Amino acid sequence: MKIGVIADDFTGASDIANTLAKGMEPEGGIRTAQFPGVPNIPVDEEIEAGVISLKSRTAPVEEAIADSLSALRWLADQGCQQFIFKYCSTFDSTTKGNIGPVAKALADELDAQKVVFCPAFPTTGRTVYHGHLFVLGKLLHESGMENHPLTPMTDANIRRWLQYQTQEAVGLVSIDAVEQGSEAIADALQKAGERFVIGDAISDEDLLAWGEALKDAKLITGGSGIALGLPRNFLRETSSKSAGTVFTGIAGPAAILAGSCSGATRRQIEIHAKSHPTFAIDVSGVMFGDVTTQTLLDFFEEHSGQAPLAYSSGSPDDVRAIQGQFGQEAVAEKLDNLFEDTARELVQKGYKRLVVAGGETSGAVAQAVSEALGSPAMSIGPEIDPGVPVLSVGKTEPITMALKSGNFGAPDFFSKALRMMEAGK
Ligand SMILES: Nc1ncnc2c1ncn2[C@@H]1O[C@H](COP(=O)(O)OP(=O)(O)OP(=O)(O)O)[C@@H](O)[C@H]1O
Ligand SMILES: O=C(O)[C@@H](O)C(=O)CO
Numbered sequence: 079m080k081i082g083v084i085a086d087d088f089t090g091a092s093d094i095a096n097t098l099a100k101g102m103e104p105e106g107g108i109r110t111a112q113f114p115g116v117p118n119i120p121v122d123e124e125i126e127a128g129v130i131s132l133k134s135r136t137a138p139v140e141e142a143i144a145d146s147l148s149a150l151r152w153l154a155d156q157g158c159q160q161f162i163f164k165y166c167s168t169f170d171s172t173t174k175g176n177i178g179p180v181a182k183a184l185a186d187e188l189d190a191q192k193v194v195f196c197p198a199f200p201t202t203g204r205t206v207y208h209g210h211l212f213v214l215g216k217l218l219h220e221s222g223m224e225n226h227p228l229t230p231m232t233d234a235n236i237r238r239w240l241q242y243q244t245q246e247a248v249g250l251v252s253i254d255a256v257e258q259g260s261e262a263i264a265d266a267l268q269k270a271g272e273r274f275v276i277g278d279a280i281s282d283e284d285l286l287a288w289g290e291a292l293k294d295a296k297l298i299t300g301g302s303g304i305a306l307g308l309p310r311n312f313l314r315e316t317s318s319k320s321a322g323t324v325f326t327g328i329a330g331p332a333a334i335l336a337g338s339c340s341g342a343t344r345r346q347i348e349i350h351a352k353s354h355p356t357f358a359i360d361v362s363g364v365m366f367g368d369v370t371t372q373t374l375l376d377f378f379e380e381h382s383g384q385a386p387l388a389y390s391s392g393s394p395d396d397v398r399a400i401q402g403q404f405g406q407e408a409v410a411e412k413l414d415n416l417f418e419d420t421a422r423e424l425v426q427k428g429y430k431r432l433v434v435a436g437g438e439t440s441g442a443v444a445q446a447v448s449e450a451l452g453s454p455a456m457s458i459g460p461e462i463d464p465g466v467p468v469l470s471v472g473k474t475e476p477i478t479m480a481l482k483s484g485n486f487g488a489p490d491f492f493s494k495a496l497r498m499m500e501a502g503k
Pocket of ligand 1: 087166228337338340410414435483
């Protein structure tokens with residue numbers, strides 16, 4: 079393995095695994111596997127990039143650091159020479175962490191003197207301009223992300239936001255240098271006095287220039303966009319050919335689980351509900367124990383074959399009210415447990431296609447699924463929508479999953495995902 083990724087959540091891991099597996103024309107991508115946590119089983123020697131999915135985005139800082147370091151050490155043991163710390167393209171974190179502290183721990187371990195922070199993902203509308211993060215042209219804190227249930231993003235100036243999280247000075251390589259290409263970027267990076275540097279990027283061309291400039295960087299941090307140019311570096315060096323994606327499709331019972339409260343997911347639920355059975359999980363019912371795993375299983379069994387969807391997703395007002403009543407952590411824990419237990423039971427009942435919306439929610443589901451199947455690596459299938467690939471898990475009787483980041487996907491994402499899982503490519 080040459081490239082090792084430490085992703086702070088499962089949907090983010092899928093997103094960057096998709097970028098590495100797909101690559102850019104004409105070279106294509108590299109053989110990539112996604113792992114649910116740090117593996118303790120032998121890994122296929124053909125894999126060129128390994129992506130470890132952690133649940134560290136909102137974990138206590140010390141735990142996030144420990145998990146990230148253990149992922150880094152495992153990847154280094156597999157031969158990786160370049161490491162990426164993948165976080166959200168909307169820089170999801172609080173003023174207390176975890177992006178700054180985790181990056182610092184990884185940089186110290188690798189003795190990396192310069193660390194770039196670039197969450198840009200222009201295909202999905204995330205751009206960084208003079209250190210400010212935009213989502214589809216809106217400043218981050220006016221994009222809806224200010225209402226996130228766990229990491230409300232209330233400042234689009236990510237240089238300032240990162241500075242709250244770290245004692246390292248935070249600099250900027252601005253678009254003025256980036257637009258002049260990789261040499262100008264490398265030069266600006268060299269001249270920057272700070273160890274941590276925010277990287278502007280507003281287009282894929284900018285990200286490809288960054289990729290070239292960071293060819294020899296030990297540690298890179300960012301969204302999946304920063305990985306766009308890395309397969310190219312790797313393939314040029316090894317002169318190997320793109321592995322391509324082979325996924326033959328998996329049919330069978332399907333279920334959709336949504337825990338994301340993002341605007342995009344709520345819209346996708348609305349669209350899906352027009353022609354499919356949906357079940358709105360009553361979150362206070364979950365807190366009081368009236369809505370259980372069995373409730374969800376009964377719903378899925380009753381509507382088997384009709385692409386049924388169960389969701390907890392609520393509006394910002396709903397989220398505020400329920401968190402005010404029970405506390406944010408208690409609600410998140412109960413819902414995670416509910417989704418996790420439901421997913422485990424579904425796999426045991428022979429469900430073959432699971433679509434999940436939301437990073438925390440996907441973490442809970444994917445962990446349960448992979449435990450049920452003996453924690454195999456997940457291989458990367460075709461891309462459903464930008465940043466969301468079909469995953470296949472397990473070898474003898476594989477099942478397929480799609481782990482959708484809250485804000486990703488077209489309005490008809492759910493039915494499209496189920497179709498692609500069955501059809502393959
Ligand atoms: N109705 C609700 N009220 C309060 N909290 C909720 C509700 N529904 C879900 N949650 C919590 O909101 C969080 C949603 O996080 P999740 O990471 O799954 O989605 P997301 O942040 O939109 O996705 P991503 O991380 O991929 O951007 C979870 O912790 C979940 O438990
Ligand atoms: O970068 C993104 O936006 C996503 O990959 C993500 O991290 C989802 O949680």
